[in-house]
Amino acid sequence: MPFGRRMSAVLTAVVFILVGSTPTARAVDQPISIAGFSFSPAVRTISVGDSVTWTNSAPLAHTVTSDTGIWNSGPLNQSGSFQRTFTQPGIFGYFCSIHSTMHGAILVGTQTYLPLVQR
Ligand SMILES: [Cu+2]
Secondary structure: OOHHHHHHHHHHHHHHHHHHOOOOOOOOEEEEEEEOOEEEOOEEEEOOOOEEEEEEOOOOOEOOEEOOOOOEOOOEOOOOEEEEEOOOOEEEEEEOOOOOOOEEEEEEOOOOOHHHHHO
């Protein structure tokens, strides 16, 4: 492919990525699985306006509880789920109030390039 056309293709891809990462992009729902005694993935980067749905695939009850108390799912039994929409940028830590070793974090619009790696 001639250099000019290849460069054009690269630029088109870059523009698409930049547009796709703005806060005005369509909000999406990001899944997080609760398996065994961990959140998977434990750290998830999302855009402002996205929501996250945690689903418990473990046979034990777990919770999704904010480190700062701004949300609490209450006990989720097996196959139970909890959804929250994040409308503010920031780092939102959470844990399971039943099993104190279980921790996770949602990074909302805090890093420009990280979402491109994780999605
Ligand atoms: Cu738990």
